Amino acid sequence: MDQTNRTSVSHFVLLGISTYPEEQIPFFLLFLLMYAINISGNFVIITLIISDAHLHIPMYIFLSNLALADICFTSTTVPKMLQNIFSPTKAISYMGCLAQTYFFICFAAMENFLLAVMAYDRYIAICHPFHYPMILTRIRCAQIVGVCHVLSHLHALLHTLLMGRLVFCEENRILHFFCDLYPLMQISCSSTRLNTLMIHTEGVIVINVALAFIIASYACIISVVVQIPSAKGKWRTFSTCGSHLTVVAIFYGTLTWVYFRPLSTYSVIKGRIVTVMYTVLTPMLNPFIYSLRNADVKGAFRKWMSRIRTSFFG
Template sequence: MEHGKQTLVAEFVLLGLSEDPAQQLPLFILFFMLYSVAVLGNMLIITVIITDSQLHSPMYFFICNLSLVDICLTTVTIPKMLASILSGRRSISFNNCITQLYFFVAFLCIESYLLGVMAFDRYVAICNPFHYFQMMNKSGIALLGVGSWITGFLNSLLHTVMISSLSFCKQNLIQNFFCDIPAMLKLSCSDTSTNELLILTEATMMALVSILSIVISYVYIIATILRMPSKEGRRQAFSTCSSHLTVVSLYYGTILFTYIRPTSSYSLEKDKVVSVMYTVVTPMVNPFIYSLRNKQVKGAMRRLVNRHHFFQT
């Protein structure tokens, strides 16, 4: 198509996970349940941490932030998908699509930074326990937390501005249930090489900074744990880190597969499955990972239930 004959689209069509009418109700029920579990589970984690004074420590401050990000991440995409299934209208305006993309990428970035910060927190707690509260004081953890949010929003703004500057012609069918960078690049009739280079370099740098922070922290953590004379001490130390490592593995396994590769290698069906993993499944299972594998959180939950039962009686 010649550039002089381009027709800019006013809206996109989100084709979702399936166009089969028979699958729409099962998809609605499934994703409504997944979304409900994700939101309620993360809200429970936030409530437990805020109401229990024994969890008022830097580690749980960051877990609370992570749960809030997970709620926001799922809310950016899933309600729109559920509304589209109910109404049968799959269209989304250009401005709304760009807005969804902005917040989606922002919360992905914030989660990445928070995971790196949490690794650093575990490093200080295990490798420098006597200086922990000196290093991780209120101003320090506030700076790390707020810095993660601000950096995530600024990073997303860069990608959103770059996407907004592209031209979109007659093709407006997005082969997914939300607006994401790879899907938008495939539809553009502009030269997207700069955008792809930005994603490949900037996303790689972002991931590397967080991943290196995690890897270096855990190298020192594991070395310190192995030198502990007490078997029980080693077990407790490993227990506090295992939840974080599980979340890191789930998050980066799907994110790196999606973004750190050329656009030409995208596979429609595989990308849909992977997008469900990092938009729904990972935010849903994070609360269970942190609660089921953490004695302090389980104890706080029991105390919350007991207080609720006491006030009812």
């Protein structure tokens, strides 16, 4: 029998960040502002990289893809959350919920893989600088990004299909602002053992392989940096990695706290707060983290603003 026929609910109710009416408007304004900053900031990063020929190198090609993934990642959840704040029903259809789950997992995985690729880029640039142009050609970069896309979609498809096999009876209220895995599993009236197993095996492998790759890359980078005789040279070389390390720490720290723990210990309130950090806050901060610590991006931004002023004011 088809799974959706055995599921008695046709839609879910997303209860959101807070159920208190007096908090709805402040939350709406806060998340609308964060979403606007996220979209505009990442759009500016993409525009700068496309428009400035000096940024057409692997490091910034990967950064532009990360910015695009951030836009899609946040757009999967925040617009629906903003709509539901003033919606009397706060409903999302069964298929819409599965679609949201799919794209959320896909773009989260995409960010995971791109962070690993960006660590590899820094490793080649610092440890093998003379071979950098030959190793990371434009074709190779396109192939790497393509593999990241394929792996992300396969990862999302697996967990979405497993979610689709669950049975939902009368309870359809999700204690979250989007269709996340654990909140959905908590209201299912069928066994979630296979879903939990795959999160703690395949999901852990996907995250840990990328994280191990990042750690190995930076271990090699550190081994090269410590051999640089001057303190200034060490700082200048390693400072190119500072932005990436900041994003890695926030992303993996929050992701691990939410998902890689037993379902029985999952806290709805804490889960929502931490989820906001990596679904809304981190994508919003990424453009600032990378631009404020990057002279090339700041230089491209100044030239871009100068062109805009010249176009409008002569």
